[in-house]
Amino acid sequence: MGAAALVVSAMPAQAFAAPAAGDPADVIPGKGTSTPSLVDGIREGVKASGSAADAARGHLADKKSRYRIADPARDLKPVQAVTNGAAETVRLQQKHHGVDVLGGQYVVRMEKKDGKRVVTGTSGKYFTALTTGTTPSVSEELAVQRAVGATLAQVGGKRLGTKAKPSLKGTARGLVVLPKGAGVLTHHVTVRGTDPATGQPVLHEVYVDAKSGYPVLQYSGIKTFGTPKAAPAAGGVKADAGEAKAPGGPAKHPGVAGSGVKYDGTTVELGLFFDTARG
Known part of the structure; x- marks a missing residue:
């Protein structure tokens, strides 16, 4: 089962004190x-x-x-x-x-x-092991560039060549701490645009490490409960009515509604799909 949702890695477990005697909880x-x-x-x-x-x-x-x-x-x-x-x-x-x-x-x-x-x-969830600093070493401008580049690579920009690159624009959303280990300080960037291979809109949430300048988390913010009809790609690839197929990739069948977490902590609905390549 594949999902357009984010997964936050758990931190090393810490000792947890049991409630005091007589505590009704x-x-x-x-x-x-x-x-x-x-x-x-x-x-x-x-x-x-x-x-x-x-x-x-x-x-x-x-x-x-x-x-x-x-x-x-x-x-x-x-x-x-x-x-x-x-x-x-x-x-x-x-x-x-x-x-x-x-x-x-x-x-x-x-x-x-x-x-x-x-x-x-x-x-x-409240993460008690966070100790990371909150002063970035990488500028917002560089973070936006890296986020756009990562999104371009994910939607197939390298495969499309120079004549059909999607038009993507990144918007910096501020600093966010990812709760992994002692915490990872990141720039949150929203990337929007259009994928010319499918004609579908692109909306990716990308988190760029504010120390190294490289993306550490990325997911789509578009709800995909149904299977939209894909526009013919340059090679004439056309999706069947019952499935969505990425150019050069495996068929993905529509599944059930899932959820993910936005940068402000709110839960949003996301589409889950079955990847036939993984059985």
Whole structure:
């Protein structure tokens, strides 16, 4: 099964302390982090006044021995708060020295009723092993050039020759930390354009190492739930109605909806496909 989604490598596992005696929480440790991936079965009081986001971060700060988040007010930025009756759900984006951490999001679930508020559970990913610096050695301009070049190579620019190169443009989106090992500081670049071999739009999210200047992560941001009709390529290649076939590559059959993570930590829908070359 192939997927147009990103995969963030897990960091080396760290020791995780079990909840103290008498703690009512069911805690599932996270992989490669000291912060649990799930805390459930709790009803712990938290400040009822103020915003849900402040209450959520206050809970994480009060339970530092459980969550191992040094400063939730500094390192977690509220990105979404949803209220449904008495239920409140707050989604928080992890920051590393002010820089977004790709895939680093933590959710706090609460209930607010009759002037009281309790936390009922938490879940998500918060990476505790990050130590990378946040000062880039590579300029945004060079990162954009490298991102466009990497996208060109992936959509077949080398195979098309000089007369049919796609028109691609890169836009710098800022610094992002990839949570691999101690963290990898990257420039996030969005590359847009058109692939002349298929007539299809190109939208790639590329992460360029801000120290070395080379792409370390790249994926398509285009949803592909169906199989669009491909424009005839220079060699007369035409896709059948039941499958999409990249020029010179294996047939890819449409599959099911999947998901990936954008640079700001939000989850987006992505198409999954079956690669016949891999069986």
